[in-house]
Amino acid sequence: MFVKLYVLLVLLVSLVPAEAQDLNFIYNDGFNGRSGLNLSLDGIAEITPKGLLKLTNDTKQKSGHAFYPNPVTFKNSENDTAFSFSTIFAFAIRSEYTTLSGHGIAFVIAPTRGLPGALGNQYLSLFNVSNNGNFTNHVFAVELDTLQNPEFSDINENHVGIDINGLRSVKAAPAGYFDSQYFKNLSLSSGKEMRVWVEYDGTKKQIEVTMAPIAVATKPPTPLLSLKYDLSPILNKVMYVGFSSSTGSFLTSHYVVGWSFRMNGQAQDLIASKLPKLPSIAGKKRSMLFTFGVPLISVSLVLLVVSGVLYVMRRKRKFSEVLEDWELDYGPQRFKYKELYIATKGFREKELLGTGGFGKVYRGLLPSSKIEIAVKRVSHESRQGMKEFVAEIVSIGRLRHRNLVQLLGYCRRKGELLLVYDYMPNGSLDKYLFDQPELTLNWSQRFKVIKGVASGLLYLHEEWEQVVIHRDVKASNVLLDGEFNGRLGDFGLARLYDHGTDPQTTHIVGTLGYLAPEHTRTGRATTRTDVFAFGAFLLEVACGKRPINTQGPEDVILVDWVFSCWNRSNILEARDQSFGTDFVAEEVELVLKLGLLCSHSEPAARPSMRQVVQYLAGDVALPEVTSGLAVGHREAFDDYAMSYQSSFGKGSLQSTYIAESALLSGGR
Template identity: 70%
Template sequence: MMPRAALSILLLAGMILPIVTAAAPEAIHLPCSRTCGTGMPAKQNLTYPFGFSPGCPIQLNCTEDGDALIGDFLVQSMSPDTVAIAIKAKCDRPFGSIDHLYGRNYAPTAMNSVLLNNCAQTSPCDLPNTQVIQAQFQSLCEPSNKTHTNTSMSCYAEQANNYSTMFLNHTRLFALDCKHFLSSISLVEQNNVSASLGVQLLRLEWWVNGNECECSQDADCVQLSGLPNGGGNGFRCKCRDGFLGDGFLAGTGCRTGSPKRKKEETLKVLTIVLPLMVLFIVSILIMGVVSVIRRKRKFSEVLEDWEREYGPHRFKYKDLYIATKGFRDQELLGAGGFGRVYRGILPTSNIEIAVKKVSHESRQGMREFVAEIISIGRLRHRNLVSLLGYCRRKGELLLVYDYMSNGSLDRYLYNQPRATLNWMQRFRVIKGVASGLLYLHEGWEQVVIHRDIKASNILLDAEFNGRLGDFGLARLHDHGTDPQTTRVAGTVGYLAPEHTRTGKVTRSTDVFAFGAFLLEVACGRRPIEHGDTEDVILVDWVFSCWDRGDILEASDLTLGTESVEEEMELVLKLGLMCSHPDPLMRPTMRQVLQYLEGDLPMPELLSSGISSSRLTFVYSEGLDDLAVSCPSSKGKAFTDLSSVAESLLSGGR
């Protein structure tokens, strides 16, 4: 849709242009084309009846650069009655080329002296400064004519022969039987002492053929008779004083051009147009100021005290708007309950970023927003998604992350058709997330409880390394202190039982979620899968497989035989251990990483008491017992294993 400022400018221009056009002189229509066939406009100021198109009474030739020619001779200038032709001195120019100067509508005037060479007959010629020109002729022509017996220069002029005529007589001129046409000197230059062969002119008189004048009413007509080439009649038109134009009815005619009339028209134009132009300029300035103010409001931001104390780098909203191309749908990476994530490229550094634009309706409010800025903004670990900065604009909350080119892990586990990861890649992701989580629990200046560990919050970089992200629910407390009780929040299927009872989050509740994540990656199944007749809880299903001695039957079938059985068994058993209903029976993240790295032997599940206590998995509020089973190796019927679901008071997503 067209902006209002641009629309206003167009409307104002539409009002002014007709007035300016009405006050301006009437456009001149040119019946003869002044553009060469090459597309170049004529360098000379051509007027009717001269031009390059076939319909012109006097059609000229032209060079590729737009120079007008008569024959092969360059047109120097034009006047209402004559045309000046430049005749460059040339010793070997054929005498017959003079014929090109005799046309249907033009011929050389008697006010020319023609310089010739190697003539059979001579003719007297009143040529001034003969010695100077003769010397130039000798130096120009004799070196190139050593084989010729006659290199004498001759000239021809009508006045020297006492003929009272307007034109050079074509018959007498050719009767001299000359071989070369050297140059010519016009009467205008004949009294010039410095006249030379360098640049000479020959003047042609021109006319339009016809017995009757076809001139405009403000033009005078000059009638000519006894013209060369048949002795026909012709005429020329010339506008009277105070008028401009070519004077011909077929041309532009004559229009008022007196200084007084011009002054009146100029005054009229200024009187009408100048106030409108001033109004136009003032309107543009006002609209420009309004546009700047609106633009500043559009990109205005909010800055509070806590941001100065805690906040990392703050981005300008304008830069993020440009980077994401206005947050258009083509740049959308994903959307969820917490908002929408867009891909962008920073305009100054060309760095790829991911911008999470928290929605106004999101349950993640200012408290969570501040928590994410304070926590992840200062965290630095290779297996954590780096928060580059943030932005606040009115009610909008924006977080800027490193761009993870391979997206989230759940896309490779569940999307159909699935973009699979091999077991080596999955195992590396598991160890990477474990390392990042250990850093949060023990390696930073405070304890960070993530509270939302799951496959969709694990992002993969260009080398498919796993990075834990989305710290919107994170909670911090000092080492050696007890965490504060909070409302139950997280994702169903990853919540520890004690968290739903007490509302307290600890490092052990993160370990429980990590256990569900381990089983999720190894089995390629969600923590809770809804079926037509019954729902399957992943941790109970894996436990039943282990209980029957077939724990590897729970592994992802898409992996085929490429997985390492020892590593797969380790991950499945470790997932069950981390998902133990008793938080005291769960390992720490340091122990988990040691198990995964092989630095600490994995204890038997029986020794932890997991087989006797069974597993209770938090599912949803008010659910009945569910039956789950694991297929035996011989394909027999499933063995039911009931699982009690506890109530959930969560603001999860």
Template identity: 65%
Template sequence: MFLKLVLLCFLVTVVAIEDTNFTYNGFQSSHLYLDGIAELTSNGLLRLTNDTKQQKGHAFYPNPILFKNNINGSVFSFSTTFVFAIRPQYATLSGHGIVFVVSPTKGLPYSLPSQYLGLLNDTNNGNSSNHVFGVELDTIMSSEFGDINDNHVGIDINDLKSANSTFAGYYNSDGKFENLTLFSGYPMQVWIEYDGEKKKIDVTLAPIKVDKPKQPLLSLKKDLSPILNSSMYVGFSSATGSVYTSHYVLGWSFKVNGEAQKLLISELPKLPRFGEKKEDKILTVGLPLILLSLVFMITLGVIYLIKRKKMFAEILEDWEHEYGPHRFKFKDLYFATKGFRERELLGTGGFGRVYKGVMPGSKIEVAVKRVSHESRQGMREFVSEIVSIGRLRHRNLVPLLGYCRRKGELLLVYDYMPNGSLDKYLYNQPNVSLNWSQRFRIIKGVASGLFYLHEQWEQVVIHRDIKASNVLIDGELNGRLGDFGLARLYDHGTDPHTTHLVGTVGYLAPEHTRTGKATKFSDVFAFGAFLLEVVCGKRPIEHVGENESEILVDYVFECWKRGVIIEAKDVNLCTDYSIQEVELVLKLGLLCSHSEPLVRPNMRQVVQYLEMDIALPDLSLLSLSSSGLTFGYREFFEDFPLSYPSDMDKTFSHTSVSITDSLLSGGR
């Protein structure tokens, strides 16, 4: 009798050992034990749950497996690997996860769905009598079980409060941790290994197309001998909560006393396409509604496109085709400036408003100036000049990139200068005050740029609006002369034409106000006012009383006449300045401000004076007098209101005046 019992035990052991090695590259003929809502699809997928709420599904290998050595009672080493995918109804929400489970029974009849994962229930959770070992791939954070987050891997022993857990992910070949989202819908592979000698559990996770990482994701030193019975069942458990979710297993391999056989990834069944439904009636019921919605959306789209086309309509005449590379689309400028919204406004002047923009695609920062043009007369000539000026290239000029014409306005596009205009560093107790070396470098830079405009380019460029608010400061605090919206061109050796009088009071040369003709000499006059402005920290004309104005050039002249010209400097310039350089610039400012054009130096000489290559003429030898230093506004503007540069602290900001309608006619 005893011999028969031993023989029977031996036969059971042999059968058990024979059944401890299986591999499923798909489950077409697997004969798995299924319960709950688990099912096998026609193409061999194990679908543990479907699109239902508060349900559970189980799938177990049908035969028991011998896990213990009957001689010493220790648990054998074992290994398993499987490929899974979790596809929720919504991209950011999931309906709980999957558990690989080793259980004393085939099926888990008293388990609950939702946070219990179909594994345990509210009365047996944590009981040592469960004899359950599991590895959970959990997509919901259940605080009652101490979950670390809603996307983790955990080792469970008789309890849904994991003995150890970590964020879902894997270590790449460089040892760097890469995050994975368990419910992304894409297949992933898991390796679970128990070393019977070291009493250690390793869990590894990776995307399906990544080889098994060398470093495990999760490890736990634990002897499973007190946990597992001699004979156990292996399988999967999954559950849904309040969100529809499908849990799939594509392939599975298991082995006792050895490494589980590798799955053939290329032979695994394919997952359904994202959003594919099982029931055809959903399409038949929803199709009319979908078509109706589609027609409605197409109608709205057509209406939107018509409005959008009208909104971004531009005037494009035949003659503009040759300027194609220099013409910007209004649509691009509109989106670059975020619809020309107020938050992007850099400044407002007499000739338009200026906005900061970031060009779509290239991400280049620009400044866009909107200039009104009600009359089309002379527009072709004006655009031609704009495009020509756009070819100017000098380190002390702000590049004019191009233009756009639309309805009743012209838009000029410049490079954006991050530090704004020079005037904000000079007036109204600025937060940042420029020292003398910075001011002198800016002065020489502007002089070099103006010399380039007058003599070094292929045509003569008359700027017509030189002042501190039109000098921009780049990222390295270099001065760049900008705002060429008023500039005029003419060939070297020819005379400029009479035009409308434009500019800013205080910078207008006397002969310019009489004739309306802007010349290189009138630019030099404005540059002289600019020199005094930068050194003295005062505007060319300032109110000192209710009906009184102070003329800066008169003030500097009086200081020079009294032999104390250095007293005219900005009070913010402390001791760290060069007396020789300050005197040079002040005297040069007086010389450039002379009422007689031919007495003023040209810009080549101005640059030479500033570089001290040639000596400045002795002003006393020029018979300089207060009558020779007059703005001319006393003579010509007594009956007209004056406009002063506003206190704008934004890029391109200025206030200019145009008084042609009162004094002159003709030109543009």
């Protein structure tokens, strides 16, 4: 009888609401039942034999959820005010590429387990296209996001954000922590374990998020994110707590190593030494080698070893590459030559996409991930030291924008440098514009490309962590993806500098016809010289003509011709006649006039790329074109031709252009 009463008492206590019992749980030694209740899992989430919570498992385009199985009471039934709560969890994200993963992890408080209807990829399995941002979601989340999604206004590809009912974070910051008075960056997809503290003070209506490497034993005193926000209207009385994750185009595993949670108090800290260990990356390979190696013992093993040694020696000579100690820091952004050789089928001519002044470009398919790539083989020579040059290439590889060709990494071998880009199936824009192309683009397609390239340049000049000067904007460096979206590529000449500082580039680089007059005189490149080149790009796209035509008896400067049409009050005469009547006259006129405006000989008179984007979107009216605009290209052409001839001998402007094109052209 006493036993029955005791059991009944235990059951009654378990049914007391969380507001009375202050829920408190911890998973410090694994999620496999030893620390408490089993989690509720869906998608591809699983608990490994070692007790790790594995939300995704080296897959693409997949999702996983894990929730504490019991509902949690978050509100006082008397005054409908959200309680205080705190949670601590340790996580790790492992990807095939350290700087390329997808899409991240989110700690989430939601009305239901599993979040039915949520999409993966950039939606982190939290929301979908139709409900993202809806107040009726009643979802609070802290995202650890490893990809930049412009549609959600993400600040970069490695950030922490506080999400209320949607993925446009209410507040976000680059991943990292404050050590004393200094901020230290952390790479979410580094594969290393990190700890996160999420705390909500129901009295002060204050949310704080802090993170640090697992080796940092105590919580840093300064939070990474601090937000004054009342969660009472967001949270229902009863909610579920857990984690959500999703992958994209890169093989990624998302782990939660330990988790602690408490209502109305401070969550119990995790003891790092008791947490289950992440699997060894090399362990799988060793076990496979052992499994397949045992049957080959005796004579066959000896023969295999001897032949293997000879084969490795030959392959080593064939695939030998330059590798210095300082390059070890760049990790996965440095490709092995062997991998690129296999991807391009030995750089055979059939895979050749094109040839420019800086080298040949080959199509390839990475054997490990089946991702299509473009590999550019360029000279090993550099105006900078190789270490500085590669450092800039790696920095540029962190650029993330829908209108930029992604630079995935590099390889050095013998006398050449190989740059690896995303493959663009429709090739470069110039083949659809000039020399009677087999397929021409209509005006709608061209205008979309123009706006896309403008958006990409704005990102380079103002929206990334550093200022990037492209220095070679032109149609042949604009590539088209499968949907004919324009993406600015070929960053071989690009240079970076910090916002608010003065660029120190002093070499004349680029392509004649796109060079600003001040650049040809001083060699100094700025964002305004990029704007000048963009002006030439606008005119060649709208007119279907190159900036300088040397085929006739006289050299024709495109901007001069467009200006003459404007001067005769018939600027639309300059348009590409292949449009026929299928174009929007106001848009064509806008692009032609904007091309003249960007071609102003005075740098200060040119618009910024932010203004250019506003003009193209119709948000701001374009200033009136004046007679002082259209002298830039002729001035630049004449100045640079004279400089070239004084150094290399006399000749016509036509011969100068042809010679210089061979030296400077980076197009395909």
